[in-house]
Amino acid sequence: MRKLKIISFIGLLLTMATAWAGEDRSSGEQASQVKPYIFASQSMQITAVVEAINHETRVVTLRGPQGNTVTFTVDEKARNLDQVDVGDIVHTEYVQSISIEVMANTGVEAGEGAFTVVERAAEGDTPGVIATDTRIVTATVEAIDLESNTFKLKGPDGIVEEYMARNPENLKRAAVGDLVVITNTEAWAISVEKTVSE
Numbered sequence: 001m002r003k004l005k006i007i008s009f010i011g012l013l014l015t016m017a018t019a020w021a022g023e024d025r026s027s028g029e030q031a032s033q034v035k036p037y038i039f040a041s042q043s044m045q046i047t048a049v050v051e052a053i054n055h056e057t058r059v060v061t062l063r064g065p066q067g068n069t070v071t072f073t074v075d076e077k078a079r080n081l082d083q084v085d086v087g088d089i090v091h092t093e094y095v096q097s098i099s100i101e102v103m104a105n106t107g108v109e110a111g112e113g114a115f116t117v118v119e120r121a122a123e124g125d126t127p128g129v130i131a132t133d134t135r136i137v138t139a140t141v142e143a144i145d146l147e148s149n150t151f152k153l154k155g156p157d158g159i160v161e162e163y164m165a166r167n168p169e170n171l172k173r174a175a176v177g178d179l180v181v182i183t184n185t186e187a188w189a190i191s192v193e194k195t196v197s198e
Contacts, residue, residue, distance in 0.1 A: 035104070035178065036170035041097035050088045055081060062090060079120050080127045089193040096186045102170075105140060105179040110156045112137045128191040134183065141178040144171050153180060 048062040051069055058081060061071040074081055114135040121128040142160050143152040149168050154160045165171050 035102040043095040132187040
């Protein structure tokens with residue numbers, strides 16, 4: 001399994017681009033009673049046209065909206081490629097979400113895990129797939145420094161790293177020993193729209 005580095009998630013949220021829609025539970029009357037939680041997501045939709053296709057070799061060329069082309073070999077696991085013809089339209093939607101949640105620790109050790117769910121079109125249908133890939137990393141809070149606005153996390157590999165808090169108020173609502181759960185989910189949906197009469 002591909003190892004995840006906590007810094008990639010923390011760093012992404014600390015330097016979040018405006019394309020991300022985010023939520024930070026750090027304000028409100030009960031903010032002081034709630035552990036920090038940050039959520040961010042982004043989505044992208046791309047439409048391309050099948051420029052060329054070889055059903056025997058499974059090599060497909062797609063032309064994007066800017067006229068750029070990309071050629072690749074379709075995996076054998078992809079069903080119903082024989083249903084696709086030149087001129088057909090391929091719709092792709094991609095969504096990524098990342099959350100960082102701090103919670104009281106009841107003796108849980110830092111760790112990581114992942115799971116993937118894939119659903120393909122049935123045999124004979126127009127090609128399509130929906131897939132989600134979720135990866136979870138947990139870390140423990142090793143230190144909090146309110147004066148310097150920093151905190152230290154111990155990851156699954158046992159390494160302790162220091163970070164600057166995105167929102168200083170969050171440090172006041174966390175405690176040494178807390179568990180930090182970082183969840184990254186990526187989802188894809190690909191479908192083909194027929195434009196050539198059979």
